[in-house]
Amino acid sequence: MATGSVPSVRSRINQLAAVFIVPALLIVIGLLVFDYHQARAKLIDHHITTARAMTSLVDKDFASVEATLRALATSPAIADNDLQRFYEQAQEMLSGQIENIVLSDPQGNQVFNTLRPFGAALPPFNTPATRQLLSDRKEAVVSGLFTGKVSMRPMISITVPVWRDNRHVYNLSAGISPWRLNTLLSQQQLPDDWITAILDENNVIVSRTHEMSRFMGRSAAPNLGNALATNNEGYFYGSTSEGVSVLGIYSRSPATKWSVAIGLPTSSLNAALWRQVGWLALGAIVLFALSLAFARTIAKRLARSVTGLIEPALALGEGEKIVMPALDLREADEVGKALTRASRMLEIARYQANHDVLTGLANRGLFQELVNSQLALAGRNGTHVAVLFIDLDGFKEVNDTYGHAAGDDLLYQASTRLRASVRESDVVARLGGDEFAVMLISVLPDKAEALAQNLLETVSAEYDIAGKVATVSASIGVACYPESGATMQELLFAADTAMYKAKQAGKRQVILAQAAHATAD
Structure with missing residues (x-):
């Protein structure tokens, strides 16, 4: 041949x-x-x-x-x-x-x-x-x-x-x-x-x-x-x-x-679309030119990018917050972004499940959980815990006079005042409607009563609602651990009962709940 x-x-x-x-x-x-x-x-x-x-x-x-x-x-x-x-x-x-x-x-x-x-x-x-x-x-x-x-x-x-x-x-x-x-x-x-x-x-x-x-x-x-x-x-x-x-x-x-x-x-x-198509065409030609030479490298990078998703996915399954590194692969990065978004959505969902939408305060469920946790700690350390039950006096009149939007504004302002008037370690919650609760950590009954009186004056100050002056007051019941109860339910009930006594006594006042043994007698 x-x-x-x-x-x-x-x-x-x-x-x-x-x-x-x-x-x-x-x-x-x-x-x-x-x-x-x-x-x-x-x-x-x-x-x-x-x-x-x-x-x-x-x-x-x-x-x-x-x-x-x-x-x-x-x-x-x-x-x-x-x-x-x-x-x-x-x-x-x-x-x-x-x-x-x-x-x-x-x-x-x-x-x-x-x-x-x-x-x-x-x-x-x-x-x-x-x-x-x-x-x-x-x-x-x-x-x-x-x-x-x-x-x-x-x-x-x-x-x-x-x-x-x-x-x-x-x-x-x-x-x-x-x-x-x-x-x-x-x-x-x-x-x-x-x-x-x-x-x-x-x-x-x-x-x-x-x-x-x-x-x-x-x-x-x-x-x-x-x-x-x-x-x-x-x-x-x-x-x-x-x-x-x-x-x-x-x-x-x-x-x-x-x-x-x-x-x-x-x-x-049309120019923009054809420009996009042109870049895609150029990219395809370059991709074909490089594909044979870099096939093995791409395979390794692909494997590394995919395996890089495993640990964050497991962490997400455990409910942990994740931060995705760059994975050098668009699809893997998109999955990583999706995992990050899912992590953020989970975090937001947890927050929303435990906080009041209007005020941003803890809701009833989170408040009860935090009180139970603090009571367990106080039982071991021999410290005191106080629970305040706060109900706004005259809120319905504001709502009826100025409308629900004004009522919401007043609730938000009241929540801001409450939060600013307690320590960072204390907890303020909105239980619903115009009812709030506060947990004071490591305070004796007389100190808790004095703090409640301060909160009463703070909440009862005038409010600026869309340029109009609105006034409300508050009736506050105070229950202390271990004097007024040993469980969250007992303390909240005692504080609620004391609050209603404050209302019956003429509103705008603080009443300290009786000791548990005195109530039993």
């Missing part, structure tokens, strides 16, 4: 490489095309989520204004028909979020408008459609974009009906500038070439990231309007009002029917 006709080792290797690499490259090309479409679909889903989140922010902004109006509507001044005082209270509620507040009767006649002095002549406020909505239901109504008859500027209004004895007596409205929503858009820090808009329920542009003054008050582009008429959220390919070709992403709120639309210029979008 002629030497020239015998294949060389190099040619055989090249042929072998071609046998594997050519089909693999074809597969890679197919995968790249598939990845391109998957990346586009993923990007669309991601930005639909972004639009939905932005719509929720708009709803939240409106809900905040509605909450302010409903709180204002509970003012005794309006119940007493003291409209001058109610006007002054409305002025105090104005902020960067609310430009003006209007009180009108059910027929739409303005009673007062904070843009004008009290008693000034004013034009009608609501449209007949809005008045009908407010008369038919007790929910808030969000207007579309309109030009204020007093301010003479583009405005949005949120209106809540005011009812008294099942009668619709007034409408209370807050005016919001569209530029407020423009600030909300700016806070999202989206790319500069993205065109984002907020539209009212009639698909009128209220706020926009680009040329807002030019397009505010115009109807949405036809392709966006058609898309919103078909689905509450989705995407389309079309043009903006100024003719920019975009991938349009939109989401409409089911509550207010307002929408957020995001226009991603197709030029930059």
Whole structure:
């Protein structure tokens, strides 16, 4: 056989490489095309989520204004028909979020408008459609974009009906500038070439990231309007009002029917996607070039990365907190991150299971566990433990007068005062409602009673609740180990009983529980 006709080792290797690499490259090309479409679909889903989140922010902004109006509507001044005082209270509620507040009767006649002095002549406020909505239901109504008859500027209004004895007596409205929503858009820090808009329920542009003054008050582009008429959220390919070709992403709120639309210029979008595909293609070529030389190294690294997950996984199974090192492998790092997230979630779940959500104090279960533990230690060392049962006097009146949000604020402030008034080694807990408990470590009964008296004065000081002064007091029962009981149940019962005696004796006082043998007698 002629030497020239015998294949060389190099040619055989090249042929072998071609046998594997050519089909693999074809597969890679197919995968790249598939990845391109998957990346586009993923990007669309991601930005639909972004639009939905932005719509929720708009709803939240409106809900905040509605909450302010409903709180204002509970003012005794309006119940007493003291409209001058109610006007002054409305002025105090104005902020960067609310430009003006209007009180009108059910027929739409303005009673007062904070843009004008009290008693000034004013034009009608609501449209007949809005008045009908407010008369038919007790929910808030969000207007579309309109030009204020007093301010003479583009405005949005949120209106809540005011009812008294099942009668619709007034409408209370807050005016919001569209530029407020423009600030909300700016806070999202989206790319500069993205065109984002907020539209009212009639698909009128209220706020926009680009040329807002030019397009505010115009109807949405036809392709966006058609898309919103078909689905509450989705995407389309079309043009903006100024003719920019975009991938349009939109989401409409089911509550207010307002929408957020995001226009991603197709030029930059396609460039980014192809750039991503290009990098993937380059990476694939490099990967094939290096795979033969580094196959063994990769196998060793893979084994090392996988085995590196074993110890953290076992630690997680034991309920321990874990910190994952870098494993030099994306998939292993992702699993490691998942294990770390699971560890954090377990830690958070444990905390939430043992603490009150509103105040952050220990809850009843954790308090009882800590008292039992301290009693066992006190039994061995011959030390004392005191349990205080605290019930707020007058809390219901605050709740009824100012609302549940104010009540929650007061409870939080009271818990902060309690926590700041005891030692770090002592334990403060919220048992439920307006009931608190405190465990004092290594204190004698007279000292515990004195500390309880100090807590009483601290809790009974005035509270600032949203600019209003609220006062409550407390009735406190004190039970000491070993004088008033030997177990957690006995101490808590004795302290609870002493607290009720304090209430029966006129409230705002501290009563020390009787010794256990005296109770038995």
